[in-house]
Amino acid sequence: MAVGVDLKVVVLVGGVGGAKLAHGLAQILQPEQLTVIVNTGDDLWYHGLRVCPDLDTVMYTLAGLVDKTFGWGLAGDTRHTLEALQRYGVDAWFGVGDQDLATHLLRTEWWHKGVPLTEITQRLTQALGIGCRVLPMCDAPVATKVQTIEHGELDFQTYFVKLRWQPTVTALRLDGIEAATISLEARAAIDTADVILFGPSNPWLSIAPILAVPGMKNALMAREIPRVAVTPIVEGNALKGPASKIMKELEYEVSAAAVARYYGDVVNGFVYDERDATLEIDTPHTMMMDTIMQTENDRAVLARQVLDWIVEWKNHVRLGNNSG
Amino acid sequence: MAVGVDLKVVVLVGGVGGAKLAHGLAQILQPEQLTVIVNTGDDLWYHGLRVCPDLDTVMYTLAGLVDKTFGWGLAGDTRHTLEALQRYGVDAWFGVGDQDLATHLLRTEWWHKGVPLTEITQRLTQALGIGCRVLPMCDAPVATKVQTIEHGELDFQTYFVKLRWQPTVTALRLDGIEAATISLEARAAIDTADVILFGPSNPWLSIAPILAVPGMKNALMAREIPRVAVTPIVEGNALKGPASKIMKELEYEVSAAAVARYYGDVVNGFVYDERDATLEIDTPHTMMMDTIMQTENDRAVLARQVLDWIVEWKNHVRLGNNSG
Numbered sequence: 001m002a003v004g005v006d007l008k009v010v011v012l013v014g015g016v017g018g019a020k021l022a023h024g025l026a027q028i029l030q031p032e033q034l035t036v037i038v039n040t041g042d043d044l045w046y047h048g049l050r051v052c053p054d055l056d057t058v059m060y061t062l063a064g065l066v067d068k069t070f071g072w073g074l075a076g077d078t079r080h081t082l083e084a085l086q087r088y089g090v091d092a093w094f095g096v097g098d099q100d101l102a103t104h105l106l107r108t109e110w111w112h113k114g115v116p117l118t119e120i121t122q123r124l125t126q127a128l129g130i131g132c133r134v135l136p137m138c139d140a141p142v143a144t145k146v147q148t149i150e151h152g153e154l155d156f157q158t159y160f161v162k163l164r165w166q167p168t169v170t171a172l173r174l175d176g177i178e179a180a181t182i183s184l185e186a187r188a189a190i191d192t193a194d195v196i197l198f199g200p201s202n203p204w205l206s207i208a209p210i211l212a213v214p215g216m217k218n219a220l221m222a223r224e225i226p227r228v229a230v231t232p233i234v235e236g237n238a239l240k241g242p243a244s245k246i247m248k249e250l251e252y253e254v255s256a257a258a259v260a261r262y263y264g265d266v267v268n269g270f271v272y273d274e275r276d277a278t279l280e281i282d283t284p285h286t287m288m289m290d291t292i293m294q295t296e297n298d299r300a301v302l303a304r305q306v307l308d309w310i311v312e313w314k315n316h317v318r319l320g321n322n323s324g
Numbered sequence: 325m326a327v328g329v330d331l332k333v334v335v336l337v338g339g340v341g342g343a344k345l346a347h348g349l350a351q352i353l354q355p356e357q358l359t360v361i362v363n364t365g366d367d368l369w370y371h372g373l374r375v376c377p378d379l380d381t382v383m384y385t386l387a388g389l390v391d392k393t394f395g396w397g398l399a400g401d402t403r404h405t406l407e408a409l410q411r412y413g414v415d416a417w418f419g420v421g422d423q424d425l426a427t428h429l430l431r432t433e434w435w436h437k438g439v440p441l442t443e444i445t446q447r448l449t450q451a452l453g454i455g456c457r458v459l460p461m462c463d464a465p466v467a468t469k470v471q472t473i474e475h476g477e478l479d480f481q482t483y484f485v486k487l488r489w490q491p492t493v494t495a496l497r498l499d500g501i502e503a504a505t506i507s508l509e510a511r512a513a514i515d516t517a518d519v520i521l522f523g524p525s526n527p528w529l530s531i532a533p534i535l536a537v538p539g540m541k542n543a544l545m546a547r548e549i550p551r552v553a554v555t556p557i558v559e560g561n562a563l564k565g566p567a568s569k570i571m572k573e574l575e576y577e578v579s580a581a582a583v584a585r586y587y588g589d590v591v592n593g594f595v596y597d598e599r600d601a602t603l604e605i606d607t608p609h610t611m612m613m614d615t616i617m618q619t620e621n622d623r624a625v626l627a628r629q630v631l632d633w634i635v636e637w638k639n640h641v642r643l644g645n646n647s648g
Contacts, residue, residue, distance in 0.1 A: 048433035080402055084426030088451040098422040102408030109372035127412040 007033060007307060010189050011197040014039045014206020015054045016071035016240055017232055018199030019061035022132075024299030025197075026062055028307070031131025035189035036062075039201070040117070040136045041144035041174060041209030044157045046094050047085070049104040050111045053157070054206065055121055055136055056103055063128040071240070074099045093162045118183050133189065137210040140180035144209055147171040156205075165242040169249045172204060174212050182215035190219045195310050198229035200291060202243040203262050204250065211266065221266060226310045228269035229283075230291055230302075231256040235275050239292065257281050269313070271306055285313055331357060331631060334513050335521040336461075338363045338530020339378045340395035340564055341556055342523030343385035346456075348623030349521075350386055352631070355455025359513035360386075363525070364441070364460045365468035365498060365533030368481045370418050371409070373428040374435045377481070378530065379445055379460055380427055387452040395564070398423045417486045442507050457513065461534040464504035468533055471495040480529075489566040493573045496528060498536050506539035514543045519634055522553035524615060526567040527586050528574065535590060545590060550634045552593035553607075554615055554626075555580040559599050563616065581605050593637070595630055609637055 009029060011022055013036060022036045036058055043052045053072065060066040060074055067073040077097030085092040096104065103124060110120045116139040125134045146159040148167035159167060190196065201207055207229075211217050220227060233256045238244040244254045252258045256272040260281045263270070270283035273291040287309045293299045333353060335346055337360060346360045360382055367376045377396065384390040384398055391397040401421030409416040420428065427448060434444045440463040449458045470483040472491035483491060514520065525531055531553075535541050544551060557580045562568040568578045576582045580596040584605045587594070594607035597615040611633045617623045 047429045048436055049429070074408075078402065078404055078422065080422035081405065081425045081429070084398075084423035085429065087423075088426060088430055088448065090426075090430065098402065098404035098425075099408035099411075101405045101422075101425065102412060102414075105371045105373070105405070105409065106412055106414065112372055124412065 007194040007311070008035075008189075008192055009033055009195045009197060009307070010035045010037060010193040011199055012037050012039075012201075012207055012210050013054070013058060013199035014201035015042070015057040016061075018054075018201035018206065019058045019066075019071070020293045020299050021197070021199045021230060021303060022058055023061050023296070024293065024301070024303030025307075026130075026132050027296075027300040028304050029132070031133075034132035035186075035193070036132060036134045037137055037186055037189070037210060038134060039206045039209050040138065041142050041205070042156050042160070043141065043143070044094070044155065046096065046104070046157075047090075048108070049096075049101075050108045051094070051096070051104050052107065052117070052121075052136065055134065056100070058134055059103075059121075059125055059128060059130065062125070062130045062132065062134065065128070073097050094157060095161070116183075118185050133185070135183065135186050135189065137186070137216070138180040138213045139183055140176060142177050142180050142209060142213070143175040144205065145173040145175050147173065160205075160242075165245065169242075169246050171250075172208070174209055177209075177212050178214070180213050182213055182219055187215065187219055190223060193223065194225055194314075195307070196220055196223065196225065196227040197306065198227075198263065198267060200230040200232040200239070202232060202238070202241055202246070203229075203259055204246055205242070207263075217266065226269050226285070226313060227267045228271060228285070228306065228310060229260070229263050229267045230271045230306065231259055231273060231276075233259055234273040234291060255279060260286075269310065271309075331518040331635070332359075332513075332516055333357055333519045333521060333631070334359045334361060334517040335523055336361045336363075336525075336531055336534050337378070337382060337523035338525035339366070339381040340385075342378075342525035342530060343382045343390075343395070344617045344623050345521070345523045345554060345627060346382055347385050347620070348617065348625070348627030349631075350454075350456050351620075351624040352628050353456070355457075358456035359510075359517070360456060360458045361461055361510055361513070361534060362458060363530045363533050364462065365466050365529070366480050366484070367465065367467070368418070368479065370420065370428070370481075371414070372432065373420075373425075374432045375418070375420070375428050376431065376441070376445075376460065379458065380424070382458055383427075383445075383449055383452060383454065386449070386454045386456065386458065389452070397421050418481060419485070440507075442509050457509070459507065459510050459513065461510070461540070462504040462537045463507055464500060466501050466504050466533060466537070467499040468529065469497040469499050471497065484529075484566075489569065493566075493570050496532070498533055501533075501536050502538070504537050506537055506543055511539065511543055514547060517547065518549055518638075519631070520544055520547065520549065520551040521630065522551070522587065522591060524554040524556040524563070526556060526562070526565060526570070527553075527583055528570055529566070531587075541590065550593050550609070550637060551591045552595060552609070552630065552634060553584070553587050553591045554595045554630065555583055555597060555600075557583055558597040558615060579603060584610075593634065595633075 057072040144156040269285035381396040468480040593609035
């Protein structure tokens with residue numbers, strides 16, 4: 001068992017990278033110790049179906065069902081429905097598998113019956129045997145809109161999947177965020193947490209929408225506990241996805257240090273990669289480790305190292321050695 | 325080419341049996357000569373999808389895509405979505421294939437955007453390369469409800485698929501029929517038809533709902549043209565499905581003659597099977613032929629024989645020899 005076995009952990013995540021850390025945490029914690037709060041700014045209506053790509057990636061990863069090659073979707077899934085859509089002349093650019101469709105069908109059915117996304121997600125995760133709690137960042141629909149030089153404002157998945165994040169981003173906007181509110185479930189998890197983690201997800205596309213949910217940032221910052229981000233940038237590059245490209249386009253320096261500065265005082269701890277040993281990070285508490293998760297075991301190892309470090313730091317704080 | 329090559333034909337059908345006759349007609353007529361009006365009383369909402377089983381059977385049959393073993397569904401289709409629904413604990417009793425789902429997804433998407441079912445069906449059939457016109461019996465949702473001894477009133481597909489039409493039927497009711505109305509398209513097709521055919525479909529479950537659409541029966545009976553039913557009962561049995569079982573339960577004699585009496589003066593012609601040579605049919609014009617369609621060619625042969633007979637009969641009428 002990990003040193004930090006009695007900690008209650010909340011981790012904020014987007015898709016693939018964050019899901020890996022969540023999976024690592026799920027491997028070393030008891031189910032009731034872990035709450036995963038997931039970005040839903042990527043969600044879309046796709047041929048009438050409510051699709052929540054990040055929630056699905058997290059669910060499928062935690063359930064051990066994810067396609068290991070892509071890091072998203074279901075292992076061994078087929079695309080017969082998508083191919084049949086093309087027979088009707090539909091440009092089926094968004095990848096939805098046949099098994100995957102079952103998730104979207106049930107979610108959409110319940111959505112139209114007025115079941116909140118939090119409750120929908122609980123039903124789906126329970127049915128998949130996931131013990132920890134997976135929460136959408138909010139119940140209200142929020143849509144990340146991407147302002148680009150080449151195409152003006154784009155829906156997120158048009159930018160991300162259809163145009164393979166090639167357009168140049170100049171700004172991001174969260175449509176519907178004013179009408180959203182932190183859920184009772186997210187609020188309760190944060191209020192009783194011993195540690196808040198920010199997964200190695202895209203700070204702009206995945207974490208920023210979560211922080212923008214009215215009530216979320218205040219709830220987090222009200223907690224004088226370790227609030228620790230794990231870097232998504234290693235050696236000036238994103239491990240996956242457009243994080244480093246977006247940083248350039250938004251005129252940030254592409255480094256873990258710039259990510260730490262972007263999070264500012266929302267976090268008080270920052271984990272960066274040992275490959276970036278020369279970086280100077282401004283966050284009060286910092287720790288260097290191997291953050292790259294290549295195997296399933298790597299995920300548990302990273303989760304354990306992060307929590308072990310946090311436990312040590314918390315003990316220091318109790319002894320009056322808080323450097324932050 | 326058939327003798328009746330210049331006729332405009334409207335055929336009323338339900339699922340498999342009617343679809344076969346429609347397919348036979350499509351083989352021998354030019355696309356613009358044929359309109360197929362399809363029962364939609366069997367339609368259902370299935371996990372939020374608008375499924376129209378009879379329309380789909382007719383579409384898939386006319387497009388040459390139908391599963392030839394079952395007579396419905398798509399050839400070579402898989403059921404991965406259905407299996408994945410079961411992983412979520414859903415009792416997925418209604419058979420929906422993965423390719424098939426594309427039809428339901430598009431239909432449902434358009435339905436929620438307010439596109440009438442007639443227009444939706446036109447889009448789907450055109451995309452599948454179907455030349456003739458396939459029309460739902462109406463645009464409004466109508467639901468056939470089945471009163472049974474064992475389970476009280478059942479939704480149609482619960483009776484038909486889930487309970488495999490085993491419950492004893494005491495009455496049928498068409499929920500929503502008052503709010504329905506004959507579409508302009510169906511009206512125009514009937515008003516300009518030279519022949520109306522009633523497919524060898526279940527008279528109670530498939531044809532009665534069509535006739536019950538407000539305006540439909542009047543439109544049909546206003547036309548002094550051949551209105552000819554093809555028997556679904558041969559030698560006292562339905563070729564497929566519950567027609568003969570329902571006839572018994574509703575206390576009809578199980579015979580083609582009883583079907584002809586049930587249709588009454590809505591039809592003025594009746595085609596029965598040569599295996600029933602001794603039957604006496606009350607309909608003014610009757611013809612005996614081999615009505616069993618085992619091969620695709622059988623469908624064209626039956627369609628041609630029916631139209632040839634009707635042309636002959638029409639010529640007789642012109643010569644003043646109308647026996648009806």
